[in-house]
Amino acid sequence: xxxxxxxxxxxxxxxxxxxxxxxxxxxxxxxxxxxxxxxxxxxxxxxxxxxxxxxxxxxxxxxxxxxxxxxxxxxxxxxxxxxxxxxxxxxxxxxxxxxxxxxxxxxxxxxxxxxxxxxxxxxxxxxxxxxxxxxxxxxxxxxxxxxxxxxxxxxxxxxxxxxxxxxxxxxxxxxxxxxxxxxxxxxxxxxxxxxxxxxxxxxxxxxxxxxxxxxxxxxxxxxxxxxxxxxxxxxxxxxxxxxxxxxxxxxxxxxxxxxxxxxxxxxxxxxxxxxxxxxxxxxxxxxxxxxxxxxxxxxxxxxxxxxxxxxxxxxxxxxxxxxxxxxxxxxxx
Amino acid sequence: xxxxxxxxxxxxxxxxxxxxxxxxxxxxxxxxxxxxxxxxxxxxxxxxxxxxxxxxxxxxxxxxxxxxxxxxxxxxxxxxxxxxxxxxxxxxxxxxxxxxxxxxxxxxxxxxxxxxxxxxxxxxxxxxxxxxxxxxxxxxxxxxxxxxxxxxxxxxxxxxxxxxxxxxxxxxxxxxxxxxxxxxxxxxxxxxxxxxxxxxxxxxxxxxxxxxxxxxxxxxxxxxxxxxxxxxxxxxxxxxxxxxxxxxxxxxxxxxxxxxxxxxxxxxxxxxxxxxxxxxxxxxxxxxxxxxxxxxxxxxxxxxxxxxxxxxxxxxxxxxxxxxxxxxxxxxx
DNA sequence: TTTATTTATGAAAACGTTTTCTGCGGCACT
DNA sequence: AGTGCCGCAGAAAACGTTTTCATAAATAAA
Numbered sequence: 001x002x003x004x005x006x007x008x009x010x011x012x013x014x015x016x017x018x019x020x021x022x023x024x025x026x027x028x029x030x031x032x033x034x035x036x037x038x039x040x041x042x043x044x045x046x047x048x049x050x051x052x053x054x055x056x057x058x059x060x061x062x063x064x065x066x067x068x069x070x071x072x073x074x075x076x077x078x079x080x081x082x083x084x085x086x087x088x089x090x091x092x093x094x095x096x097x098x099x100x101x102x103x104x105x106x107x108x109x110x111x112x113x114x115x116x117x118x119x120x121x122x123x124x125x126x127x128x129x130x131x132x133x134x135x136x137x138x139x140x141x142x143x144x145x146x147x148x149x150x151x152x153x154x155x156x157x158x159x160x161x162x163x164x165x166x167x168x169x170x171x172x173x174x175x176x177x178x179x180x181x182x183x184x185x186x187x188x189x190x191x192x193x194x195x196x197x198x199x200x201x202x203x204x205x206x207x208x209x210x211x212x213x214x215x216x217x218x219x220x221x222x223x224x225x226x227x228x229x230x231x232x233x234x235x236x237x238x239x240x241x242x243x244x245x246x247x248x249x250x251x252x253x254x255x256x257x258x259x260x261x262x263x264x265x266x267x268x269x270x271x272x273x274x275x276x277x278x279x280x281x282x283x284x285x286x287x288x289x290x291x292x293x294x295x296x297x298x299x300x301x302x303x304x305x306x307x308x309x310x311x312x313x314x315x316x317x318x319x320x321x322x323x324x325x326x327x328x329x330x331x332x333x
Numbered sequence: 334x335x336x337x338x339x340x341x342x343x344x345x346x347x348x349x350x351x352x353x354x355x356x357x358x359x360x361x362x363x364x365x366x367x368x369x370x371x372x373x374x375x376x377x378x379x380x381x382x383x384x385x386x387x388x389x390x391x392x393x394x395x396x397x398x399x400x401x402x403x404x405x406x407x408x409x410x411x412x413x414x415x416x417x418x419x420x421x422x423x424x425x426x427x428x429x430x431x432x433x434x435x436x437x438x439x440x441x442x443x444x445x446x447x448x449x450x451x452x453x454x455x456x457x458x459x460x461x462x463x464x465x466x467x468x469x470x471x472x473x474x475x476x477x478x479x480x481x482x483x484x485x486x487x488x489x490x491x492x493x494x495x496x497x498x499x500x501x502x503x504x505x506x507x508x509x510x511x512x513x514x515x516x517x518x519x520x521x522x523x524x525x526x527x528x529x530x531x532x533x534x535x536x537x538x539x540x541x542x543x544x545x546x547x548x549x550x551x552x553x554x555x556x557x558x559x560x561x562x563x564x565x566x567x568x569x570x571x572x573x574x575x576x577x578x579x580x581x582x583x584x585x586x587x588x589x590x591x592x593x594x595x596x597x598x599x600x601x602x603x604x605x606x607x608x609x610x611x612x613x614x615x616x617x618x619x620x621x622x623x624x625x626x627x628x629x630x631x632x633x634x635x636x637x638x639x640x641x642x643x644x645x646x647x648x649x650x651x652x653x654x655x656x657x658x659x660x661x662x663x664x665x666x
Numbered sequence: 667t668t669t670a671t672t673t674a675t676g677a678a679a680a681c682g683t684t685t686t687c688t689g690c691g692g693c694a695c696t
Numbered sequence: 697a698g699t700g701c702c703g704c705a706g707a708a709a710a711c712g713t714t715t716t717c718a719t720a721a722a723t724a725a726a
Contacts, residue, residue, distance in 0.1 A: 048447050116383050279610070282588050284614070
């Protein structure tokens, strides 16, 4: 039951710990038969090197940290799958932190990573985050890759999707389907992603010569809980014929609102939403979505991180992966 | 830029590292003004004790591991939220491992935890897992709590939900709504949860004096990818008037099948499913579910684990948390 | 045979903490 | 003045690795 360490192996084999360590690491200096004896016992006792000891000695943790706003969101669930897959291949452990959209939590987590706990960080910013100093500071010590919710700093590496273009296309899609008054459900307005999505919307309106009506832009960042009431009231007052939800969570809220106001989708009101919901196709009616390649974004972010960790300085640069507009019944003509 | 360690603090303050360490840990042996000086500099330099050094010295990691089959499943996304919340309160880090339902992966992960990487483990077994030796073995070294997908061993601590009762009730619910031929979509048949759910189904049939028809039990474990075809064919042949899906994933598959076979839900076929899908209410028609208290299960499992880690031996025993049957339109009469 | 070189191993230092064991002044009590 | 105690701080050991440095035996070169 007592923990099996390298000393124990050395004692049982009448070898020094140096020899055992070398044998386990397949050093060329070790006689094959010695090596084999060591490995055999190690396997038998299920010897696992103490990661704290090796970490301390080697000054590397073989850990990476992943900081997420939440996991209820399908985007992040998918992304972490991609991240975990790559990390596992590389023999790294994944530490997970959830900020619950709190900038204070995020700052605390980031600061706590400053001393060797992890070798690198993958982070998607909280919606509250306005100041990026903590990120830039940590990036001086270890590689930090931002994904999806990035910060506007030239010096950081990012993996994103084409928020602006997607949003532009989504708005145009509603216009093509006949919408004249498109309400935009604004979220993440502190973050670049949020700003790009909003700009995609306004630019698309301009492009179609539709005057921008500020009353049709509903800020849903502030009151997450009250989003339902807020949207319902806005829809009732402004009577839009299209709803564009800039985040997944609000997409479903739209359905409840439409139901409640007895608006038929898509006849009276059309709905499109950024969303990674697998079952968007099963909603009543099926929901037209802009779907982000979440798994690939996670994978790519991890991939870039490990390029840096492996010191392969080959072409590590920010990357953008396109989202897809999937047309379904909620925007049918 | 250089890492700030305790030596650096000691040098700058002309103190010994012993004193600095004690000051940071609020030892009573340290003069308050010394303590304050140390803390001030530590804050200024954002000193974070190296967790590998402390871990090695104290022989505890302040880490816990969470082993999940997957994260696409809403149950696990919710559960990890609960786990992370408790762990964070306790100052522990959460290491995440995804088995993708592979027993081999699971065994590898569990074995790799044998040497101090983590102080405890929360695990939900993969659907492939038939042998529990690796779990029992690890449990000799550190506390292991199983949740939801547990193993049938008296000596392990578990957090579960009332699978049998839920399944019984669900079946009865369909019967009450007029179903005569209820097809059961079997999954997780290797695991206790799967067995209990199946037994709940068969017992409920017996209770209602409905003869058990083996052809109505569709084993969906084998061919995850082909589940759709399997179910579609079975429904076409057997013409059930009720579908009971024992896992979330198959619930949505039922909708696609019904659609494809042009069966109207709930008129021609009623559907009920184990599921934590938030938007079950928005499906077409809304889906009647048995919803597990995933967040609470995660929280409770973590809670029990920390009771053990804190050596509070007060009443640490297995716990069962009830699921809820939420009646919606897919089983309307 | 003597000397250089290779091969296989051991001794010991280092990583950054925490904590036990000492030690030094100063104070209170004989 | 001598003894004991207390408050504070330093020296050093320990945790389990990895790796540099040293060394013995065996082989090759002279």
